[in-house]
Amino acid sequence: MAYESALEVAAKVRGGQVRAAAHVAGVFATIKARNPGLNAFISLTESRALAEAKAVDDLVAAGKDPGPLAGVPFAVKNLYDVKGLTTLAGSKINRDLPAAAADSPLVRRLNGAGAVLVGTLNMDEYAYGFTTENTHYGPTRNPHDPGRIAGGSSGGSAAAVAGGLVPITLGSDTNGSIRVPSSLCGIFGLKPTYGRLTRAGSFPFVASLDHLGPFCRSTADLAASYDAMQGPDPEDPVCRPGPAQPVAGELALGTEGLRIARAGGYFEANAEKAVVDLIKAAAAALGANRTVEIPEAGRARAAAFVITATEGSQLHLPNLRTRAGDFEPLIRDRLLANTMIPAAWYVQAQRFRRWYYTEVMKLLREVDVILAPATPRTATLIGQESMAINGVEMLSRPNMGLMTQPISFIGLPVAAVPVGMLDGLPVGMQVICAPWREDLCLRVSAVLEKMGVAKFTPPKEPS
Amino acid sequence: MDPALIDEAFVRRAAALQGIELTAEQLPGVIENLRRTAQLAAAVNEFPLDPAAGELGPVWRP
Secondary structure, eight states: TOOHHHHHHHHHHHHTTTTHHHHHHHHHHHHHHHHHHHHHEEEEEEHHHHHHHHHHHHHTTOOOOTTTTTOOOEEETTOOTTSSSOTTOOOSSGGGGGSSSSSOOOHHHHHTOOOOOEEEOSSSSGGGGSOEEETTTTEEEEETTEEEOOSSSHHHHHHHTTTTTTSSEEEESSTTTTTHHHHHHHHHHEEEEETTHHHHTTTOOOOTTTTEEEEEEHHHHHHHHHHHHSSOHHHHHHTTOOOOOOOOGGGGGGGGTEEEEEOOTHHHHHHHHHHHHHHHHHHHTTTOOEEETTTHHHHHHHHHHHHHHHHHHHHHHHHHHHHHHHHHHSHHHHHHHHTTTOOHHHHHHHHHHHHHHHHHEEEHHHHHHEEEEESSOOOOOOTTEEEEEEEEEEEHHHHHTTTTTHTTTOOEEEEEEEEETTTTEOOOOOOOOOTTHHHHHHHHHHEEEEESSOOOOOOOOOO | OOOGGGGGGHHHHHHHTOOOOOTTTHHHHHHHHHHHHHHHHHHHHSSSTTSSOOOOOOOOOO
């Protein structure tokens, strides 16, 4: 029951075998039993959820279509607006803001597909981190080992799915905040193309780099939730105009004819050998023998760091002036330092971004899909300050995004796919494609899942 | 910028320009973080690019 897929739940609700209200009540019982060990949820929306579930049941009883995700429970990172709740974004400071007057469009769209909102989830403060070690609300714990991080910044979103609390959650990804926790918790995540899913009604971090997307335990659930959220939105200036491009019907098309390569160079040098070996095994299963080098990936990561630092700190400048002591201690000094970055560094980083995009697009005309690790290693311990990657000692918190930052820097769509376990801890792979080709990312993910190469492995003892 | 140029005097003045008053507790972390960013920025700044070439607009099309 805990690991039932979203589509299995929806099929039962739509078919009248299970009442949505009963299912959702059971989900709240599971959350209340398991969440104390994970600290994934920050708030529950119980009365709202039961009303939404009843509305689904009423549609089924009336013989009307309740939607493709009828009765499926979902939860959102607490930077999504939820009507009646304050959008905390993992902060103490935002507690002073009024409650959101309306749901974010992605919450509305999932509700429109019949899904039921059950709560909001923990995260790094203002999404600035890869570990979800939140001093205000406590760390989110990895369901595979509660002494370890769930990844971040959408750590609550990943832990809730991996821990069997809900089948769908939403998160955000600026530099890796969907892909890193997906990898460390061993689930599937989708960071769509920059501009694909509207960001309206979400608390921003870095406008140039912010993306929103879903987490699930299977490719099919990922596709179904992603399809339900697509579509234009004039409220987000970068949201793609034009009709949605559904992918759920494309998953069975397979990978025949696709030119698939593995990323070498930077992506091999900066990940542990055991992780790279899992990527090589997945590539071999797909018949991908080619290795490509994404040019200047290390410099791209550096440029993403500068853009993030600059835009992120400017967003919070008024509060840094007046109440710096209220920020998360793990990021306060970084935010303060970032306010002093010279404009020339930022403009050069944006200029480099255009150059890099042009070069990577040349590569993406030679191959359709690039495979790379999602994280350089498995989950670190909560509180761990440093880690060694291939013998190089480095700070663990900023460097968990080494593999993801060069990709989101130019907005490419990526499916994060769980490709194996190392000493009982999961690790994921990025399936990277050209802009707007989420369909290819998810087709590759589906084939790997069908082969048994990619799969969600339930934690040994659910917390 | 040479990261060594980032010292207490520099960050105090740069913070003041932004209307921020740094506490003694914040100073070491601010200096350390700005030096780290300076090192990463140096890798980007040394990359030769024509300032007049290319539009910076972050809109990505296939």
